[in-house]
Amino acid sequence: MSRNLIDRFVPGEQMSDVLDATDDLVSSGRAVTIDHLGEDTLDRAQASATRDTYVRLLGRLADLGLASRTEVSLKLSAVGQALPADGHAVALDNARAICAAASSAGTTVTLDMENHTTVDSTLAVLGDLRADFPWVGAVLQSCLRRTEGDLRDLSHAGSRVRLVKGAYAEPASVAYAAKRDVDLAYVRGLKLLMAGAGYPMVASHDPRMIAIARDLAERYDRTADTYEFQMLYGIRVPEQRRLVAEGETMRVYVPYGEDWYGYFMRRLAERPANVAFFLRSLVSR
Ligand code: FDA
Numbered sequence: 549m550s551r552n553l554i555d556r557f558v559p560g561e562q563m564s565d566v567l568d569a570t571d572d573l574v575s576s577g578r579a580v581t582i583d584h585l586g587e588d589t590l591d592r593a594q595a596s597a598t599r600d601t602y603v604r605l606l607g608r609l610a611d612l613g614l615a616s617r618t619e620v621s622l623k624l625s626a627v628g629q630a631l632p633a634d635g636h637a638v639a640l641d642n643a644r645a646i647c648a649a650a651s652s653a654g655t656t657v658t659l660d661m662e663n664h665t666t667v668d669s670t671l672a673v674l675g676d677l678r679a680d681f682p683w684v685g686a687v688l689q690s691c692l693r694r695t696e697g698d699l700r701d702l703s704h705a706g707s708r709v710r711l712v713k714g715a716y717a718e719p720a721s722v723a724y725a726a727k728r729d730v731d732l733a734y735v736r737g738l739k740l741l742m743a744g745a746g747y748p749m750v751a752s753h754d755p756r757m758i759a760i761a762r763d764l765a766e767r768y769d770r771t772a773d774t775y776e777f778q779m780l781y782g783i784r785v786p787e788q789r790r791l792v793a794e795g796e797t798m799r800v801y802v803p804y805g806e807d808w809y810g811y812f813m814r815r816l817a818e819r820p821a822n823v824a825f826f827l828r829s830l831v832s833r
Contacts, residue, residue: 556782558585558808563605566804569781570609570618577792578800579776580618581658582609585805586626592638595628599642603649610653619656619685621801622646624670640673647681658685658708658749663716664692664723671698682706685749689714690734691723699737703744710749710778711737735760742768742775749799751778758791772796 559569570580584602589595602620609615627646628638643659650657657677659670670686677684685708688695692714702709713730714723724730734757741748742764750761758777765775776797779788791798 557780557812558803558805559781560804561806561808563601563608563804566605566802567608567612567614569802569804570614571612573800573802574614574617576789578617578788578798580614581621581778581799581801582618583621583623583660583801583803584626585803585807587623587662587807588625588630589628590630590632592628592631595626595631595638595642598626599645602646606646606649606653606655609655615653615655619658619799620646620650621658621660623660623662624673625662625666629666629669629673636669636673639669640676643673643677644680647677647684651681656683656685656708657681658687658710661687661689661712661714664694664718667692667694667698683708685710685747687712687751688737689716690737691718691730693722693724695733696736696740699740703740703746705745707744707746708749709741709746710751711741712751713754731756738764742770748775749778750775751801753779753784753787755787758787762796 559565566582570582573580582605584598584605586598589598602622606615606620609618622643624639624643627642629635631638643657647657659674661667661670674684674686683706686702687710688698688702690711690713699709711734713734724733731754734752738748738750738757738761742761750757752758761775761777772795776799777791778799778801781800781802788798788800
């Protein structure tokens with residue numbers, strides 16, 4: 549894999565790299581969510597180190613005056629969820645420390661969603677965290693058959709939900725196999741979120757989904773500050789700028805860190821569509 553390809557999707561390995569990229573994005577009118585790369589750790593010390601990195605990052609965002617436009621995204625498996633025996637409790641403790649740091653910095657945390665085996669644990673952690681930090685957001689994946697139920701549960705006032713199609717290879721017993729069904733489920737999810745009382749985060753590069761989300765926002769009399777669009781760093785950048793110019797909130801998901809190799813290889817291996825997804829980015833930005 550070429551360094552150019554990696555650079556397009558990850559601004560760098562160091563915290564200074566992601567802070568520079570964040571500064572540029574915020575200056576261009578976009579909001580940001582930062583992901584420190586890493587997942588599925590089976591090492592308790594690594595989970596603690598990741599927690600500490602997030603806490604430091606949030607302090608830097610506050611110092612630099614970037615926290616009002618920048619939140620963080622967190623994979624619970626990076627902070628211990630996959631540890632045998634007490635992984636759920638370890639991840640909850642670490643996530644709580646990160647939420648406390650986000651609260652001090654004046655920003656928010658969104659919990660990424662990993663494969664279907666983690667959904668119950670992640671939503672339980674979300675519920676626990678929200679008791680103290682009601683602004684913690686969740687990601688739900690339209691590819692999963694259970695998601696419509698989860699969306700109904702999470703479309704209440706104050707609830708921040710990032711709707712994605714889903715990036716993990718999942719068995720047909722729990723997920724839609726056909727892309728068309730995943731797309732239709734995404735549209736149904738958008739309707740539930742836009743009609744609900746929460747804060748929808750429309751995370752997709754798909755022009756059809758973006759157009760439908762905008763139509764629904766209008767139908768449900770939503771003002772631009774009651775929902776937002778989100779895209780991955782380096783993908784459809786002109787479209788990101790266009791949406792900002794048209795008055796929409798656009799948040800860019802920026803991953804950084806040394807663990808980029810695993811991130812890319814897993815993304816490419818997990819789902820054949822992702823190979824096309826990344827290759828297409830080389831020719832159409
Ligand atoms: P999809 O891949 O279906 O593409 C539809 C259309 O979008 C294409 O036909 C093309 O028109 C356009 N398009 C897509 N990619 C393009 C490109 N590179 N260049 C130009 N046009 C392109 N997943 C997960 O399982 N858990 C998570 O926590 C997250 N988190 C997350 C956060 C954010 C902010 C985003 C944007 C995405 C995620 N994802 C995720 C990933 C998500 O599940 C999904 O894999 C990708 O977003 C790809 O799906 P799309 O909805 O973008 O469209």
